[in-house]
Amino acid sequence: MSTISRKDFLKILGLAAGSAFLPTVRAQAAIGEADDHVAMLYDSTLCVGCNACTNACRQWNHTTPEPDAEGLHDAPQALSADTWTLIQLYKEGDEYAFVKRQCMHCVHPACVSGCPVQALQKTPQGPVTYDPSRCIGCRYCMYTCPFHVPRFEWDEVIPKIAKCTFCYDRILDGKGPACAERCPTGALIWGRRADLLAEAEKRLAEHPDRYVNHIYGKDDAGGTSVLYLSAVPFEKLGLEDLGTEPIPQLSEDTARVVLPGIIIGGPLALVAIHWISKKGAWEETWPL
Amino acid sequence: MATLVKQLKRTSPVLLYAAYLLLALTLLGIGLSIYRLVVGLGPTTNMNDYYPWGIWISIDLFLIPVAGAAFTISLISYFFGRERYHDVIRPAVLAGVIGYGVVGILLFLDIGRWFQFYNIFNPRYINLHSFLEEISLCVTLYTGILILEILPVLLERWNIQTPTRWINRGIYIIAGAGIVLSALHQSSLGSLFLLMPYKLHPLWWTPALPVLFFFQATYTGLSMTAIAVTLIWRARGIPLDRELFRRIGQAMALNLLLYLAIKAGDWMGAGEVPLLLKPDAYGLLAWFELIIGVFVPMAILFSKLIRHSAAPFWAGVFALIGTFINRLVISWIGLAEPSPVVYTPHWIEIAITLGIMSGGVLLYALIAYYFRLLPERHASPTT
Numbered sequence: 001m002s003t004i005s006r007k008d009f010l011k012i013l014g015l016a017a018g019s020a021f022l023p024t025v026r027a028q029a030a031i032g033e034a035d036d037h038v039a040m041l042y043d044s045t046l047c048v049g050c051n052a053c054t055n056a057c058r059q060w061n062h063t064t065p066e067p068d069a070e071g072l073h074d075a076p077q078a079l080s081a082d083t084w085t086l087i088q089l090y091k092e093g094d095e096y097a098f099v100k101r102q103c104m105h106c107v108h109p110a111c112v113s114g115c116p117v118q119a120l121q122k123t124p125q126g127p128v129t130y131d132p133s134r135c136i137g138c139r140y141c142m143y144t145c146p147f148h149v150p151r152f153e154w155d156e157v158i159p160k161i162a163k164c165t166f167c168y169d170r171i172l173d174g175k176g177p178a179c180a181e182r183c184p185t186g187a188l189i190w191g192r193r194a195d196l197l198a199e200a201e202k203r204l205a206e207h208p209d210r211y212v213n214h215i216y217g218k219d220d221a222g223g224t225s226v227l228y229l230s231a232v233p234f235e236k237l238g239l240e241d242l243g244t245e246p247i248p249q250l251s252e253d254t255a256r257v258v259l260p261g262i263i264i265g266g267p268l269a270l271v272a273i274h275w276i277s278k279k280g281a282w283e284e285t286w287p288l
Numbered sequence: 289m290a291t292l293v294k295q296l297k298r299t300s301p302v303l304l305y306a307a308y309l310l311l312a313l314t315l316l317g318i319g320l321s322i323y324r325l326v327v328g329l330g331p332t333t334n335m336n337d338y339y340p341w342g343i344w345i346s347i348d349l350f351l352i353p354v355a356g357a358a359f360t361i362s363l364i365s366y367f368f369g370r371e372r373y374h375d376v377i378r379p380a381v382l383a384g385v386i387g388y389g390v391v392g393i394l395l396f397l398d399i400g401r402w403f404q405f406y407n408i409f410n411p412r413y414i415n416l417h418s419f420l421e422e423i424s425l426c427v428t429l430y431t432g433i434l435i436l437e438i439l440p441v442l443l444e445r446w447n448i449q450t451p452t453r454w455i456n457r458g459i460y461i462i463a464g465a466g467i468v469l470s471a472l473h474q475s476s477l478g479s480l481f482l483l484m485p486y487k488l489h490p491l492w493w494t495p496a497l498p499v500l501f502f503f504q505a506t507y508t509g510l511s512m513t514a515i516a517v518t519l520i521w522r523a524r525g526i527p528l529d530r531e532l533f534r535r536i537g538q539a540m541a542l543n544l545l546l547y548l549a550i551k552a553g554d555w556m557g558a559g560e561v562p563l564l565l566k567p568d569a570y571g572l573l574a575w576f577e578l579i580i581g582v583f584v585p586m587a588i589l590f591s592k593l594i595r596h597s598a599a600p601f602w603a604g605v606f607a608l609i610g611t612f613i614n615r616l617v618i619s620w621i622g623l624a625e626p627s628p629v630v631y632t633p634h635w636i637e638i639a640i641t642l643g644i645m646s647g648g649v650l651l652y653a654l655i656a657y658y659f660r661l662l663p664e665r666h667a668s669p670t671t
Binding site: 133250 | 326370405414420421476479482495628
């Protein structure tokens with residue numbers, strides 16, 4: 001009896017020690033899988049800003065257009081509960097470029113890590129999806145996302161989080177995301193993440209003069225499933241330098257150490273404190 | 289109740305009017321809360337896609353360490369074996385129950401899909417990576433523990449003894465579990481922001497957030513205890529226990545010092561001192577928070593001039609203001625987004641916050657009046 005419990009105790013100790021190495025192993029494993037995730041490659045130099053992608057997204061996901069002041073054009077200014085993707089213009093002097101915005105479908109999504117009820121999930125195929133039947137509407141995902149993507153239906157009595165789902169229903173049907181299939185110039189293509197990375201590398205090698213020498217999303221924020229090529233520095237397109245460490249890494253490492261630490265160490269510390277104070281050892285010295 | 293009103297009318301009409309004001313605010317708050325649940329967050333709040341959290345979350349982040357009074361006092365009195373502190377357990381635990389009650393109500397009003405809030409308890413849904421989930425579970429369990437701890441106070445009025453006997457027999461287990469749960473969620477409240485390294489201003493974002501939040505909770509809890517005890521003792525006309533207050537003051541000073549050391553060490557270690565010296569809003573805010581919330585309380589506690597039983601009260605008031613500013617910055621002002629709109633709370637958000645908090649204060653005062661929060665030797669006939 002006592003040997004079993006001692007063995008169990010050692011097992012727990014081993015687990016606690018081993019958990020220190022877990023993060024690295026886990027991160028590597030997940031990046032391996034990411035090769036087979038579905039991804040998109042957006043080449044800003046090929047985009048003509050026609051907004052066909054925005055329109056395709058509206059048609060498939062039944063979102064409502066956001067017209068400009070004259071009511072003539074669909075002119076969303078930013079991502080919103082009704083606009084899950086849009087093309088924005090960067091302009092400085094004669095230089096200009098377009099950039100497409102939507103959920104980046106991170107390899108290690110912070111929103112998924114933070115969501116208390118797993119309403120946001122990283123699917124095995126790669127897209128990050130949302131399940132309103134689980135969501136409690138806490139909006140933590142909106143703060144955790146480093147790309148400012150999730151939006152909230154503020155005006156609904158029964159609101160939902162709104163964001164691009166990579167047209168996950170289409171992916172399950174073997175089709176591509178509506179926006180990428182509609183793009184007339186080939187600025188936006190979709191496919192296996194590893195293949196798109198190879199394609200992006202090829203373009204960088206063939207036309208080093210045309211591009212900034214970086215594939216945004218390859219390693220940024222731990223890797224994303226939407227990859228970007230650009231002629232202008234990425235910060236100017238609103239794609240900030242977020243480092244290469246997955247955003248949830250620190251939080252999950254902390255949880256792995258602090259939570260078992262307090263749950264196991266807390267009671268032990270309390271017993272020890274109680275025992276010492278019972279002996280009256282620090283009655284005079286301890287300031288309390 | 290009628291006797292209480294009559295008595296107040298005679299002895300202290302100001303207090304009676306204050307109570308009526310609190311009651312009016314509470315009723316307004318309850319009405320507006322129902323309105324918010326019926327019409328949604330859009331018409332009743334100014335939160336938006338760039339500021340998805342508003343004043344309710346800021347207040348919650350502030351009230352949780354304030355309600356930590358029960359946690360700190362339980363730790364000192366049950367486990368450090370300080371008999372004197374037993375005198376203040378009841379006021380502190382009651383502050384805890386009511387504080388967490390207010391937090392729970394505000395959170396319920398804040399979440400958009402409140403009608404399925406119970407999903408946070410669904411074992412098939414819960415995400416063990418999420419600090420928000422961990423906080424939800426810990427706070428719920430801890431509120432249960434606090435209710436167990438306060439139950440004897442309520443029951444003894446009707447002379448019901450059996451549950452009290454059981455609770456007293458297991459008090460070390462109950463209080464111990466409460467302390468562990470508190471240590472978990474007080475620190476996890478800081479860990480919430482570990483997922484926002486690129487959102488929270490660098491002067492406030494640090495991997496040490498859970499440790500900082502923990503020590504802030506201990507001194508804020510002690511501050512709240514000092515304030516509540518001073519007020520109750522004064523209201524009853526009982527002379528303050530000088531020795532006890534000297535010790536509470538020392539405990540506060542110790543925790544303030546630890547907090548300051550970690551914060552300063554973290555700023556220096558991360559090379560963020562230049563940000564402190566930059567004369568922008570954030571640098572000034574950091575200093576303001578530090579001076580009001582840490583330096584002034586420490587000066588009050590350490591200086592020989594004010595070292596009497598009122599020192600913990602005044603140090604506590606300043607520490608509380610400092611914690612409030614700190615939590616406001618972390619959950620609102622310091623969470624900079626490239627934003628075309630600025631969030632300022634809607635009047636309904638403020639009215640609901642004031643209303644629910646007024647309800648809490650009123651409830652505390654009534655329980656303090658009708659039940660025996662003070663130790664036997666101070667007990668005076670109340671009804």
